[in-house]
Amino acid sequence: MASLSDIGVAAAINILSAVAFFVAFAILRIQPFNDRVYFPKWYLKGLRCSPLRPNAFVSKFVNLDFRSYLRFLNWMPEALRMPEPELIDHAGLDSAVYLRIYLSGLKIFGPITILAFSVMVPVNWTNGSLKHSKFSHSDIDKLSISNVPNGSHRFWTHLVMAYAFTFWTCYVLKREYEIVASMRLHFLASEHRRPDQFTVLVRNVPPDPDESVSELVEHFFMVNHPDHYLTHQVVYNANKLSNLVDEKKKLQNWLDYYQLKYTRNQSQRPTTKTGTLGLWGERMDAIDFYTSKIEKISREIAQEKENTISSSKSVMPASFVSFKTRWGAAVCAQTQQTRNPSVWLTEWAPEPRDVYWANLAIPYVSLSVRRLMVAVAFFFLTFFFMIPIALVQSLANIEGIEKALPFLRPIIEVKAIKSFIQGFLPGIALKIFLLFLPTILMLMSKFEGFISTSTLERRSATRYYLFQFINVFLGSIITGTAFQQLNNFIHQSANEIPKTIGVSIPMKATFFITYIMVDGWAGVAAEILRLKPLIMYHLKNSFLVKTEKDREEAMDPGTLGFNTGEPQIQLYFLLGLVYAVVSPILLPFILVFFGLAYVVYRHQIINVYNQEYESAAAFWPDVHGRIIVALIVSQLLLMGLLSTKEAAQSTPLLITLPVLTIWFHLFCKGRYEPAFLRYPLQEAMMKDTLERAREPNLNLKGFVQAAYIHPVFKGEDDSDSDSATDDVVEEPALVPTKRHSQRSTPLPSKHSGSLS
C-alpha cells in the first residue's frame, strides 16, 4: 500500500506530464502550419481560410511572436468564454449536452467533496483502529473508513453521509435531466426546418406480387394517412456500389500521390508493381496504371449504379416517407400501422447524415436472431476475452517463435531483443485487444442492425461501459479475470458478494488514485495535443495534398467519440460515488479530472471536433441511467462493507437507499424520458401553424425530396449527373399519380385493392 508520499510522487509525475502536454500544445497550436490540425472546425465551417497572421514567408510556418509563448494557458479562458446557446449554435446540441456530463460531475462531486472533507475525514482520522492492526497501512488509510474500529457508533456518520450524497446526487440528476429535456425540446422547436422533422422511416414493407415497393408505400400511406402524406423515397441496397466508390477513392489517392511525386521530380516517371500493395508483379508506369484502373472502376460504378436503380431486387422493403406537416409525421412515427406489428414498422427517420445506410438492407425477421447472437457473443467477450489473449501469449513466447520460425533464432537469441520480447510481447497482445475493443463493440452493434450512427454509438457505449465495469472496476478490486469472478459470484451467496467487494474497496483506493491521474489527468491532457492527427496531417500534406480541397480532406477533425468517451466518464462517476463514503481522499482527484476534462473538451468542441450527426442529446437517458447504476452499486457495496464492520444494525436503513434510488429512477423515466423518445403533438402543431403563417407558399416537397438519397447517388464524382437525372426522372413519374389520386382519396375500391 502506497503512502501519502508515494501518491505525491505519482501526482508530481502525472502533473508534470500533463503540464508538458499543455506546453507542447501551447507551442504547436500557435504555429501557423499546424493551424488546420488545431482549428479544423473553423475551416470546415468556412469561418477561417488560412492561419490568422499572414506575415512573411517564415511566419507562415513558424510563429515568431514570442509573447504568445508566454501565455501558454490562455486557451483555457478562451474555451470557457463562449456561452452555451452560442455553443449549441456552433457545435450542435449533442456536443453542448456532452459537456454537461462533465459539468454534472463537477456539480455532484463539488459539494460532496467539501462535505466529505469537513465531516468524514475528521471522523475517520481521529480513530486509532489501524495502529493496532497487524496489516500494513499508510496515512491514506487513516483517512478512510478502514480506520474506524469494528462496531463503532461512528458508522452512523457514514450512513448519514450516504443518505446525504444520494439525495444530493439525485437532486443534481433530476435538475440536469429537466434542463437537458427542455434544451432538447427547445432545440427541436428552434427555427430551422429539417427534413427529418417531416420524415418517417418505414421498414419491412411486406412483399406484394402486383405492386412495386414504391407503389405499395404510396398507396398504403395515401389510404391510411390521407390528409398528411406528401411523398416518399425508396431505399436502394447500394452496399456494393458504395464499396466500389470507396475503392475508387483509394485508387485516386495513389494516383494523386504518384502525380505529385512526378511533379516534384519530373526527371523520372514513377513506377509501381501490379500486385497487392505494389509488392510483387510486373513493374510498370504508375500514373498510367492507376489512370487505367480508375477508368475501369468508373465504368463499373456507372454500370452498377444503373443496375441498382433499374433492378427491382435492389429496392429494399423500406422507405423514407415524408408528410405535409410535422403533426402528420409525429402521428405516423408514434403509432402502429397494421395488425401485424412486424410489418410497416414506422419510426422517426434519423437525420440524413446520421443514417447508417448499410443496415437498412437487413430484413426485420433476422433482427431478433442477430440480437440474441450479439448478446451471447458479448457475454463471452466480456467474461472469456482473456482466453484467446492467453493463447496468443502462450504462442508468442520465445520458444514458440523459435519453433515456428527457426530462421529467426539467431536474431532472437541476442540478449537485448530477447528481454524485449519476453517483457513486452505478452502485454502487447492485451494492449492490441483493448485498442481494438471499441471497434469490436461497434461491429457488434452494426451487426445487430441499428440504422443510425447515433444509435450505434449509444449501444456500443452501453457495452463498453459494461465491459469496463466488469473488467476494469470489478477486475481491479477483486484481482482475477472476469470469468474467475463470475465463477466466484455463482458460488457465493447473495449477501456475500457485496461483502467480498466491499471489503477490498478501501484497499484499492491508492490504485485508483494512480489510475485517475494516468488515465484522467495525463490522458485528457494528451487528448488536446492530438498527436495522431498532427502526424497524419503533415504526412498527407506532404504526400497527397495538391489542391485546397485536398488539404481540407487531409484535416481529420474527429468527433467526440461518444462510444468510448462517455463510458470513460461513467467510470469516474462510479469511482467517485463508491469512494465518496469509503475513502474521500479520492474525491479531489476526480474533481480535478472533471474540471480539466471540461475545459479541454470544451476547447476541442469549439475548435476541433466536427460531429457527424446531431441526435439532439438523445443519449441523456443512458447517461442518467448509468449514474443511477453507479449510485446503486455504491450503496450495495457500502452495505457489504458495513456488514463486515459489525455495523449490521444499519442494514435496514441501507436497504432503503437502493429502493428509493430505483424509485427515483422510475420517476425520472416517466417524467423526462418521453421527451427523448417522442415528439409531442402540441409542439408539432405549433411549429406547423407558425410555418404556415410565415411561409404560406413553401414548396416542402422540393425540400424533403432529395434529403434521403443514398450518399453514393449524390457523390461528387463524374457520374454524379447521371444519378441525379435518374432520380429526377423517377420522381416526377410518381408525382402525378399521387397528386391525382390524392384528390379523390380514399377510394374504397383502391383501398381494398392495395390491401389484398
Next chain:
Amino acid sequence: MASLSDIGVAAAINILSAVAFFVAFAILRIQPFNDRVYFPKWYLKGLRCSPLRPNAFVSKFVNLDFRSYLRFLNWMPEALRMPEPELIDHAGLDSAVYLRIYLSGLKIFGPITILAFSVMVPVNWTNGSLKHSKFSHSDIDKLSISNVPNGSHRFWTHLVMAYAFTFWTCYVLKREYEIVASMRLHFLASEHRRPDQFTVLVRNVPPDPDESVSELVEHFFMVNHPDHYLTHQVVYNANKLSNLVDEKKKLQNWLDYYQLKYTRNQSQRPTTKTGTLGLWGERMDAIDFYTSKIEKISREIAQEKENTISSSKSVMPASFVSFKTRWGAAVCAQTQQTRNPSVWLTEWAPEPRDVYWANLAIPYVSLSVRRLMVAVAFFFLTFFFMIPIALVQSLANIEGIEKALPFLRPIIEVKAIKSFIQGFLPGIALKIFLLFLPTILMLMSKFEGFISTSTLERRSATRYYLFQFINVFLGSIITGTAFQQLNNFIHQSANEIPKTIGVSIPMKATFFITYIMVDGWAGVAAEILRLKPLIMYHLKNSFLVKTEKDREEAMDPGTLGFNTGEPQIQLYFLLGLVYAVVSPILLPFILVFFGLAYVVYRHQIINVYNQEYESAAAFWPDVHGRIIVALIVSQLLLMGLLSTKEAAQSTPLLITLPVLTIWFHLFCKGRYEPAFLRYPLQEAMMKDTLERAREPNLNLKGFVQAAYIHPVFKGEDDSDSDSATDDVVEEPALVPTKRHSQRSTPLPSKHSGSLS
C-alpha cells in the same frame, strides 16, 4: 412418503367427493326453483323468463321427470357443444379466451404426458438406485428421477426431454398467442360500434386560471387534433354521491324486507330500533322509519348531485374525449400531446362499464408515490404475513382467551370445546387471512390508482400469482415461512438456490398430487355447485323479493374472477412443467384438472357468469408471460437437481434452455404484444371507411355523448331525470362553440391563447 396405495385412497376420496358434487349439481340444477341460480346468464340476456317446463304447481318447484335424474352428466356434452364463435358472441371474448388457458394446458400437457410416460417412466423405473438407498421410498419414487443413480448416463434422456418439453411448450404458446391476438383484432374489428372505439381518456389536464377544465379540454383538442375532435365529457368526483346512493340502496333493502314481512303478516306492523344494525335505541315502526330515512337521503342525494355538477371543485382534471373517427382516437391514444409528459396524458378509454370511477379522482403526481408504497407493502405482505398471524395465534390460545375474557372460562374448560379451540383456532386465523387475501390484493391495486376494473383484476392476479409462487410453491417445497426462505436464499450462493429447491422437488411429488386432487378436482367440482349463491338466492328470494326485477337482482351470477382464477391455473402450469421431467406421475393428475376445469368453466360461462366488463382478452400477455416464467423456473430447478445428481456435464446444455426461452419470450413480445396495447391505424381506417360508406348520416355525437357519464348520474332512481337534463343542458351549450370554431380552425391567436 406416500405409497401408490395411499395415493389411490386419496384419489378415491377426492373422486368420490367430486362425483358427489356433480350428482348434487345434477339434482339441484333440474329443479325449477333453482333455475335462476344455475342459469342466470340466460335470464340476464332476456332469453329465458321462467323455468323451461311450465307444468303443474308442484313441478314449478320440484322436477318430477325421473328420467332426467339418470342423465346426470349430460350437462358436459352440452357445455362442449357451443362453438367458439357463438361463445364469443354469447359471453364475450374475455370468457372465451379465458377458456383457452385451460385448453392450452391440455395442449401443452397432453403430448408431454404421453412422451413422458412412454420414454421417461421406463428409463426411471428400470434403475435400482433406490433399492440400496437408506432413505424410505415408495413405488411413486421409482417412477421419478430419484431412482436414477448419481452420475448415470441415463440423465441424457432427461436432458433431451427437457429440450423437447420446452420446444413443445413454446410452440403451443406461440400458436396460442397468435390465435388470441388475431381473435382480439377480429373482435375489435367486428361489426358493432362501441363508444370506447372513439374515445380517449385524457388525465392530468393542467390547471388554468382563465378557463374551466371543460373549456380547456375543448380548446386543446380543437387546436391539436383539429380535423378529428368531436366532443368530450368531463369527469366529476362523484365518490361522495355514489356512497350516498349505495346507502340509499341498503335502506331500500330494509324497507323492502319490512314491507314484505308486513304483507305476509298483516296483523302486526314490524318494528325496529333506531341504532346501529337495529340493536339498540328507540323502538319504532320499521316501515315509517325507513321511509322517512329514504326520503331524507333522497333529498341529500339530489342536493349532492346538484353540488357536484355545479361546483367547479368536483370537476376533475380528466375528461373523456371523443373523436369523429376511430383513426383520430387511435392517433390521440398512442401519441404524446405536450412537452411535459405528465400532463395531458392520453390513453384508450376503457369500456364504459369497465371504468373504475373512484380512481379517476387521483392526481397523477401521487401515482408514483402510491406505486412505491404498494410495492413495499406487497413485499412485506408476502414475506412477513406470518408475523401478524402468529401474533393472533399466540393471543388466540386458551390461556389468552381466559385472561382477556375471564367470564368465558367455564365454557372453555369443557373438554370438547377446549380441544376444538386448541385444534382449530390457530388454523382459522390463517384461513381467514387467506380468504381475505384476494380482497387485500384488490385493495392494493385500487390504492395504486388504476382506472379500469380489468386492469385492477390483472394487477391483482399478478400479485396473487407471486404470493402463491412464494408461499405455496416454494413454501411447500422448502418447508418454512417465506421470510425464512428469503433469509436462506440471501445467505446461499446463486448456484446453491436451485440445488436446494431442486433436490426437494421429487420428494414433494405426493404432496402436490394430493394438493391437485383437493384443490383442483374437488375444488372445481364444488365450483359448479355454487353453494353460496344458491343459499343467498333462496334467502333473498324469501325475504326481499317482491317484483320480478327484485328477483333478477337477487340472482348473483358472479364473474370469472380473473384475479383469483388465473393465478390458480398458473400454479398448475408451474407444477406441470416443473414435474414433467422430474416425476412424470404428476402429469395425468394435472391433465385431469385441466380437462375437468375446462368443461366446468365452459358450462359456467355459458349458463352462469355475467362478465362485468369486456377487455378483449387484454390479459393474454400476462398469461403467456407467467407460463414462460414457469418454464424458466422448471429449467433452473432441473439444472439444480441434475447438478446434485453428479450430471454436471449437462449444465452448459441446460443453461442454453433459459437463454433460448427468454429470447423466445422477447420475440413473442415484439411480435404479438402490440396487438394488445395498440390499435393499428389501418384497422381503424378500414372500419371508418366501411362505416362512412354504410351509414353516411350517422349521428356519432349522439352515440358517444352519454356513454361516459358517471353511473350515479344515470341511476334508475327518481332523480334520474334531473341529471340527464343537466347533462343535456350542459352539452349543447358547448356544441355550437365547437362547431363554429372548427370551421375556421386553427386560429393561431386562439392557439397561443389557450397555451398561455
